Amino acid sequence: MNESIAISASNLTKKFDDFTAVNDVSFKIFEGEIVGILGPNGAGKTTTLRLLTGVYKLEEGEKIEIFNENLKDNQINCKIKFGIVPEISNAYSDFTVLENLEFSGKMYGLSKEEIKNRSKILLERFELLDKLNAKTKTLSKGLKQRANLCLALLHEPPILILDEPTSGLDPISVKIMRKQILEFRKAGKTILITTHDIKEAQTICDRILIMNKGKIIADANPDTLRRDFKSISTIIFKTEKELDSKLMNYPTLIKRSDGTFAISSENVLKDLSELYNSFTLKNQIQISDVKIQETSLEEVFIDLIKNDSTKKKGVKND
Amino acid sequence: MIKDKLFKIWVMAKKNINLYIKKGPVIIFGLMFPFFMTLSWVLGRDISQNQIFVGIIAMTTFFTSTAISPIVFPIETREKSLERIISAPISLNQILLGIVLASALYSLLISSIITLIFIIIFQGLFSSLLYIFLFWLGIILMSILGSLLGLLVSAIPTDKTSDVMLIMNLIKFPLLFISGMFTPLDVLPFPVVVLSCLSPLTFLIDIFRYCVDGHSFFPYQIDLLVLVLWIIVFFIANGYFHRKTMPKRF
Ligand SMILES: Nc1ncnc2c1ncn2[C@@H]1O[C@H](COP(=O)(O)OP(=O)(O)OP(=O)(O)O)[C@@H](O)[C@H]1O
Ligand SMILES: [Mg+2]
Numbered sequence: 001m002n003e004s005i006a007i008s009a010s011n012l013t014k015k016f017d018d019f020t021a022v023n024d025v026s027f028k029i030f031e032g033e034i035v036g037i038l039g040p041n042g043a044g045k046t047t048t049l050r051l052l053t054g055v056y057k058l059e060e061g062e063k064i065e066i067f068n069e070n071l072k073d074n075q076i077n078c079k080i081k082f083g084i085v086p087e088i089s090n091a092y093s094d095f096t097v098l099e100n101l102e103f104s105g106k107m108y109g110l111s112k113e114e115i116k117n118r119s120k121i122l123l124e125r126f127e128l129l130d131k132l133n134a135k136t137k138t139l140s141k142g143l144k145q146r147a148n149l150c151l152a153l154l155h156e157p158p159i160l161i162l163d164e165p166t167s168g169l170d171p172i173s174v175k176i177m178r179k180q181i182l183e184f185r186k187a188g189k190t191i192l193i194t195t196h197d198i199k200e201a202q203t204i205c206d207r208i209l210i211m212n213k214g215k216i217i218a219d220a221n222p223d224t225l226r227r228d229f230k231s232i233s234t235i236i237f238k239t240e241k242e243l244d245s246k247l248m249n250y251p252t253l254i255k256r257s258d259g260t261f262a263i264s265s266e267n268v269l270k271d272l273s274e275l276y277n278s279f280t281l282k283n284q285i286q287i288s289d290v291k292i293q294e295t296s297l298e299e300v301f302i303d304l305i306k307n308d309s310t311k312k313k314g315v316k317n318d
Numbered sequence: 319m320i321k322d323k324l325f326k327i328w329v330m331a332k333k334n335i336n337l338y339i340k341k342g343p344v345i346i347f348g349l350m351f352p353f354f355m356t357l358s359w360v361l362g363r364d365i366s367q368n369q370i371f372v373g374i375i376a377m378t379t380f381f382t383s384t385a386i387s388p389i390v391f392p393i394e395t396r397e398k399s400l401e402r403i404i405s406a407p408i409s410l411n412q413i414l415l416g417i418v419l420a421s422a423l424y425s426l427l428i429s430s431i432i433t434l435i436f437i438i439i440f441q442g443l444f445s446s447l448l449y450i451f452l453f454w455l456g457i458i459l460m461s462i463l464g465s466l467l468g469l470l471v472s473a474i475p476t477d478k479t480s481d482v483m484l485i486m487n488l489i490k491f492p493l494l495f496i497s498g499m500f501t502p503l504d505v506l507p508f509p510v511v512v513l514s515c516l517s518p519l520t521f522l523i524d525i526f527r528y529c530v531d532g533h534s535f536f537p538y539q540i541d542l543l544v545l546v547l548w549i550i551v552f553f554i555a556n557g558y559f560h561r562k563t564m565p566k567r568f
Contacts, residue, residue, distance in 0.1 A: 053405040056565045080407040090398035094337055106329045107406045109322065 003030040006159055006190040008065040012051045012058075014044075021047045023214035031067075031158075034181065034191040036201040039211035040305065045194040046087055048211070049163055052192075054079055066159070080108060083152035087163040087194075089144040093137035097128060097147050100136060101154060108155035115154070122150040142173045149180070160184055162193040166200060178204055198301050212305045225300050234293040235271060236262045239279065240286045247283060260289070268292055326408050330416025331423065338386050338393070339424060343479050347486070348385030348424070352377045359500070371436050371443060372526040373499050378432055379457050380519055383425035383464025384490060388472040388482040390417045395567045396477035410564065414469060414556055421465030422458075429457045449529040452538065456525040459545040463518055466552035473559035475566035493517040502527070503535040511535075518548045 007029040014022040022044040029035050037045045050056050052064060054075055064071040066078040091100045098119065105115035123129045126146040131139060136147055145165065152160065162181070166174045181204055184191055195201055201208050202222045210218040210225075218225060238260050248255075252263045265271040272290070279285045338344055356374050359365075365373075394400035403413055433453070437443055444450045471489065472482050496510075497519035503511055514520045521541040528534035534541070 050401075050405075050568055055401060055404050055568050075409070076407040079405060082405065084402075084405055086398065086401060088398055090400075090402045092333070092337060092399050093397055099336075103329065103333055104402075104406075107326065107403070107408060109407070 003032075004067070005029070005065070006031045006033070006067060007052065007192065008063075008068075009048075009052065010063040012048060012062050012064070014047050014051055014056055020214050022051065025211075025214070025216050027209055027216060027219065029190060029192060031190050032185065032188055033206045034185050034193065034204055035207045035209065036205035037192070037194040037209045037211055038196065038198065038201045038301065039194075040196060043211040044214040045211055046163055047214075049084075049161055049192070049194065053082055053084055053161060080155065081157055081159050083155070083157035083160045085145070085148045085152045085160070085162045085165055087167075089136065089148050091136045091144070091147060091151060094135060096133045096135050097123070097139075097150075098132045100147070100151060104151045105154055110155060118154055118156075119150070122153055126150055142169050145169060145173070145177070158189060160189050160191045160193075162191065164194055164196070166195070166197065174200075210301060210304055217304055233265050233268055234262050235265050235268065235275065236260055236289075236291040236293060237275070237287045238289040240288070243285070244283075247279065247285070250278065323412060327412050327415045327419060330403075330408070330413060331419035334386060334390055334417055334420035335424065338390060338420070341389060341393070341479075343389050343483055344385045344424075347483065348382045349428075352381040367440060368443070368527075368530045369502075371440070372523060372530060375429060375433055375436070375453075375457070376460075376497075376499060376519060376523050376526060377494070379425055379429040379460045379522070380464050380490070380494065382428045383421055383461045384468040384486060385421065386424055387417050387421035387465040387468030388486050389479045390420075390469075391472040391567070392477050392479045392482055395475070401568060404564070404568075410561060411557065414560060417469055418462065418465045421468060422461040425461040425464060426458060429461065430454070433457070443530055445532070453526060453529040455542070456522050456529075456545075459542070459549065460518070460522045463545060463549050463552065466549060466556060470552055470556050470559065473556070473563050475563040477567070493519055496520070497523055498535075499523050518545060521545055 005028050007027075009028075010026045012022055012025045013020065025044075025048060027035075037048065039045050047056075051058065051062075052071075054071060058064065058072055064078075066081050069078055071078045091097075092103065095103065101119045101122075102115055105119070110118070120129075123132060126149060128143065128146055128150065131143060131147070136144060139147060149165075165181070166177050169177065178200065181191060181193065193205070205222060207219070207221050208225060209216050236256075243261075247253075250263065252265075254262050256262055263271065263275070275287065279287050352374075356370075356377060359373065360370055391400065394403075404410075437450075444453070467489070468486060471486050474482060474485070476482065494517075496514050497517040498506065498511075498514045499519065503514060503520070503524070506514065521536070521544045524534045524536050525538050525541045525545075528538045528541075
């Protein structure tokens with residue numbers, strides 16, 4: 001395959017005084033991919049995006065290339081390739097939607113004619129035409145988000161950077177936004193998106209970078225992530241009788257709030273037969289309604305982060 | 319290429335004027351302050367018409383030029399719009415120049431209007447057109463200088479306008495009081511004159527006096543040179559400090 005690399009980031013690090021928010025992060029994003037950075041609050045997602053978009057200065061040894069052009073040497077050329085939708089709206093709140101579009105358009109070198117034509121198309125597409133002359137500070141969160149999308153798309157950038165584009169939106173807006181993102185990909189755009197919503201990452205991303213405490217702890221496509229962690233399926237079952245204390249201490253067994261029991265399992269067949277052995281054969285307790293739950297990406301995510309944390313606590317980082 | 323760059327500076331400046339001209343601190347510190355300062359200085363005192371004129375214009379130029387430039391970064395840091403322009407294809411220098419231009423144009427406009435009003439009301443302030451031109455050159459230089467000074471103060475990476483305004487006033491008032499605005503330099507003792515020379519305002523007032531009185535403490539060429547030197551120093555300092563503190567705003 002001869003895919004071209006849209007973004008190549010090497011050894012990104014960002015410290016705030018003594019605190020390392022992004023710690024030696026490297027990744028590549030290919031043209032036309034939707035890549036999600038998934039991580040809990042404070043993982044360093046926004047900081048990573050800010051490094052990419054040239055908000056923070058790069059130190060010695062850090063390198064970012066946008067379509068093979070070095071960001072450090074060609075700031076203007078690289079920055080023009082990005083369309084950025086920030087976590088919190090950063091349009092000029094005292095400007096109207098139209099004034100913001102005009103300002104942005106000029107900033108990105110568009111002609112008056114281009115700004116006018118494209119604005120009309122975008123505002124129509126995002127159903128904002130009636131808000132054309134409303135100050136952005138008067139817009140609701142969802143409308144602000146759409147206005148920010150228009151601003152990001154105005155100069156038709158090849159790369160879209162979306163920082164939690166669906167957080168805080170109502171379910172319908174979320175759906176519309178996700179549909180939009182998939183359409184951007186159809187239009188050939190490369191998309192980098194951050195989220196803490198695992199389902200979102202799972203449904204729209206081609207590849208997921210899981211970030212925790214400033215490091216990328218996994219980089220894979222959603223299916224691979226799930227497959228690798230299939231080892232921890234969950235077996236759910238009912239019993240006809242209460243369990244005695246000995247059985248309650250069965251490895252990994254938990255009683256769930258609905259009265260059913262669950263054990264986690266690396267090998268479902270083997271564990272089922274052991275379960276049957278211990279419960280039914282040895283203790284005459286019938287088990288019923290057995291369900292095997294496939295690991296969700298959510299559990300993968302939590303597991304990865306949990307492991308990452310215990311590892312950090314237990315072993316000294318070298 | 320250079321035309322594109324200049325155009326973007328102009329777009330930035332226009333944005334700054336549109337957004338910040340009506341902001342509280344700009345009106346309070348840019349217009350009301352010089353007005354009331356002048357009033358309390360002039361009222362009940364025996365001051366010559368020329369001295370009042372020079373004082374009012376010097377104060378107006380100085381105060382209006384330092385009104386917009388210090389508040390742009392704090393406000394845009396708070397409102398997050400700074401991140402929008404920092405990640406846009408425009409250099410930090412262009413952003414800085416956009417602020418200086420806005421602040422200087424605002425000052426230039428207001429100071430020129432007031433000068434014009436004085437010229438019309440008190441005829442015979444200037445004995446020749448050349449003096450008017452020199453006077454106006456002084457206003458232009460001070461507008462740029464003041465706006466660079468205001469911008470420099472806003473290199474503190476804060477998101478509160480009150481922080482920069484406090485420091486701005488801590489700098490502005492001493493510069494005003496040692497400037498020889500209230501007492502002509504010729505009657506001051508030598509050590510005080512030396513102190514006065516620390517304030518760029520001293521040289522502006524000296525140019526102004528030359529234009530209306532026909533004589534000044536320093537040759538006006540020296541005054542112009544000193545103002546230009548201050549502009550260069552502030553220019554370099556702004557580039558240096560903002561480059562350093564900008565990342566701390568995010
Ligand atoms: N300007 C700053 N000064 C000090 N610490 C900061 C600054 N910006 C971010 N941090 C810290 O760096 C860490 C990473 O922040 P970042 O905003 O990148 O996280 P995130 O993954 O985007 O989180 P969220 O999901 O909450 O948006 C956090 O612990 C945050 O407190
Ligand atoms: Mg974030």
